[in-house]
Every structure is written in structure tokens, then in C-alpha cells.
Amino acid sequence: MIDAEGVIKSFGPRTILRGIDIRVETGETLVIIGGSGCGKSTFLKCVIGLHHPDSGKIVVDGVNVADLKTEREIAEYRRKFGYLFQEGALFDSMTVWENITFGLRYLTDIPPGKYRKIASDCLALVGLKDIEDFKPSELSGGMKKRVALARAIAAQPSYILYDEPTTGLDPIMTDVIADLILDLQKQLKVTAIAVTHDMKAAYKVASRIAMFHEGKVLQVAHPEIIKISDNPYVRQFVDGKSEGPIKMKLKDFEAEGASNHVVKKNDVARN
């Protein structure tokens, strides 16, 4: 179980997370939705320990992330997680099978002689085969994503964190990845947090959906409830409409920017 309480995170003067309170129950898939820059990915990185919250706490299976001090404790903690990066983050200099098994050396005691077989098994789980010796540059976007997914599950984690798993993929591949996530949930019985903008994929894979806005959780609910939510922010986001409270701010900004542009143009014309 992942339990976040009052998580605040700033980068310089910009506060990204403004007090996140959320609980992810064992075995469920929580999908986090929200506009760009609302803190979804930052929250995922706080969970795995890539970022350290300024205040608040994240407790995973009774262990507070902030209390991890020794190398052994940190390794034990990371052992529990698989992380799928937005762009895959595959290591360019390594082949597919070396990428998939990279973490095994540091996170497990599995002898290196078994790595190749594990890589093939993980590739099979994500629907790929015979690409073990390819370099990431030889793969398509969808294949890269699936190889990255294979890498995330190679060490048999208890938790998988998906950072925008379907971004940049065509609709069919998006659905394939969503199916894959569902299959992995069933086969590996992992707890997962997925960050996405894609509502179709979100409805498909989510046990619950959490809507983030400006660093706070607006609503957490079952997908069917989110579909009929009367929260105007959630409503606007799930319907994908330009009119609404989220876009209003952007419009204000655009109007201001446009008027500045006109003033500047007039100044130039006068001179």
C-alpha cells in the first residue's frame, strides 16, 4: 500500500505539489489524470525517491521514503518498484536484452547466466520476440515502450509506476499498451500508479482515477463516478473541452499575451 500525506514539493520558486493526500491500496491500479504541469510525474518521482518532498510523507508498506538512509535500504525499497518512463528512457548504448536485465544485477541475486532467458520471457509478456540483440534506435516508438515495460517488470516488482505510458503512440498502439497493462495487472498482481492524459486508456486500466490540478488532488473515484463527476474541473478534463475553469486561466493568459503583442506591434509601427 502506498500512502501519501500532505506531500509538498517545490523547484525553486515554483511549487508543484501543494499537499497531496492519496492512498493506493494493494492490488489496485490508480490512474492519475490532470493537465500538463499539475504535478503528476513529480508525484510519481517522489514515490520512487527520485525527488524528495519538502514536507509531508510517503509511506510504502509501512516504510517512510524519507527514512531510507543506507544504500541497502534504498536498494531494498527500489527493488519493489518498476518504473516506466514517458519516453522509455532505454539506454542507447545497450541492446534490448541488456536494457531489460540491467536492474537485475543491482536489485536481485539472480546469476547473470539466466539474464538472457529472463529478457526473452519479459519480452514475451509484452508481446515481443526475437529482438533481444537490437539496439533501441532500431525499434519503433511502440516497441520501445514495450521494451521499457519489459524492463520495468524484469525484477518482478510489487509496484509499477507508469509515467504517461501511451503518450506519442497511435490509437491502436495506445489500446495495445492499455491491454498490456491490464494483462500485467492480472498476471503479476502488482499495485500500479499510472499517469496519463488519455481518458480512454484511463477508463480501461483504472481501479480508481485521481484528478490532479495545480498540485492538489481534486477528486479520487471509481472510473464510472469520474465519468459522471459534477466537479467542473474534472468534467472539463474528462470531456476534453476547451471551455471551462481550466481553460479560462489559459485564456486570460493568452488574452494578456495577445494584448501585449498588439501594444508592441503598435510601438514598432509608431517608431
Place this chain on the structure above:
Amino acid sequence: MIGSAVGGFGKFILDTAEETGQFTFLVRSTFGWMTSYRIEWRQTLIQMVKVGVESLPVTAMTAFFTGMVLALQTGASSKHFFNEPLFVGTVVAFSLVMELAPVMTAIVVAGRAGAAIAAELGTMKVTEQIDALYTLGTDPIRYLVIPRFIAFMCVLPLLTVASDFTGIWGGYLVAHAKYQIPATVYWHDIVNNMEIRHFVHGFLKTFVFAAVVSLVSCFKGVTTRGGAEGVGKATTSAVVISMVLILVLDYFATAVLNAFGIT
């Protein structure tokens, strides 16, 4: 106007202080990991090949032509003043072994391998590959920085020794072809006037340069921000800072070595 200038200066001071702090942290972490004796030897060997073997042709060629031009200039000056090309071997060897070979080799390696390191690590940073290392249980300092640091510390001194020899050999070719200085005289000038401490003087400086180029390049790489533009900036600043520091630290290293009588 004044307010923005003061603000800009303040920001510069803050940014410099922040960067210095981050660099100090990287150096501390590097030595911290090294003392734990958990070194990625395979990566270190790969880096030795990249930094050393692949740089050898260009550093050797640079030293070769430096030795040639030194002999040409020394012979011409000597002929002008004494009507005779005197001590060409001595001047070539002293200049190369104590100053030119260490400094020029370090600068060439900074431009070649240092830039490559900053670009590679910078690209890894902006494509989240460094974050991926963390999530896969590896510390990027241990996996990326230490192998490069050790590779530089081992290989740059060797490249410098190679530059010493090729430079002196280049000087000999010019001395012999242009000024008809016999081989025995050229080598005699070197062996009779040089002592082992002169070689040690130049050799010790290469460790300072190796540490500077490797750490600055790695630091600029792992702290890259932004996309392709950020990688370009990181690469440029890694090379520029390395080159300036090589020349600045050359002075201080020389002063320290002189103070210890290694001169």
C-alpha cells in the same frame, strides 16, 4: 537599469554558488563511492579505450607537430643569435616534457573526450536515462562518473608520455632534415641536460588535468537542463571550463611543484 544590473549580478552570484555546491557534492560523492571499492571495472575499461586508445592518434599528431615547430623555431632563433643551431634537442625536450605535452594533451583530450562525455551524459539526462539508472538500483555517480574519472586518471598520464616521445621525435626530424643536426648531438643534448625530476614535473601535472577534465565534463553532463539546446550548452561549457582550468591550474601546479623542488 541599476536595479536590473544589481539583480543580474545577484543572480549570477547565486547561480555560481549553487553550481559550486553541486560540483563539490559530485566530487565528494565520487571519492565516497571510490573508497567503498565498488567500482564498475567493465565500464572503466570501456572508457579507457574511448578516452585513451581513441585519442592517441590525435594527441600524438598534435605533439609531433608541436615538437617539429619547436625545433624549427629554436633552430632559427639559435642560428640568428649564435650562427649555429644550438641546444635544439634540449629546448624541444624541456618545453615538451615540462609544459607543452601535458597541457596540449589535456586540452586535446578535453576537446575530444571531455566534449563527448558531456554530450553523452547530457543526452542521458534529458532523456531520463539517468533517472532510469536510479530506478534500476544504480547510483549514476558510481556507474557513470567514477569509471570516467578513473579512466582519465590512468590514461591521460600515459597519453602525455606518448606525446613526450612523439614530440621529441618530431623535433628530431626537423633538427636533422632542416639543420643537419646529427642524431647523437640531438639526443645527447636531451640526455645530458634533463633529469628524471623534469619528467616527473610534467607527469604529475597530468593527474591534476585528468581530474579537472573528467569531473567538469561529467558535472556538466549530469546537470544538463533543457533539450538539445541544453546538451549543446553543456558540451560547450564543459570544454571551455576545462580548457581555462587546465591553463589556470597549470600555473598553480607548477608553482607548487617548484616549491617542492620538483623542477
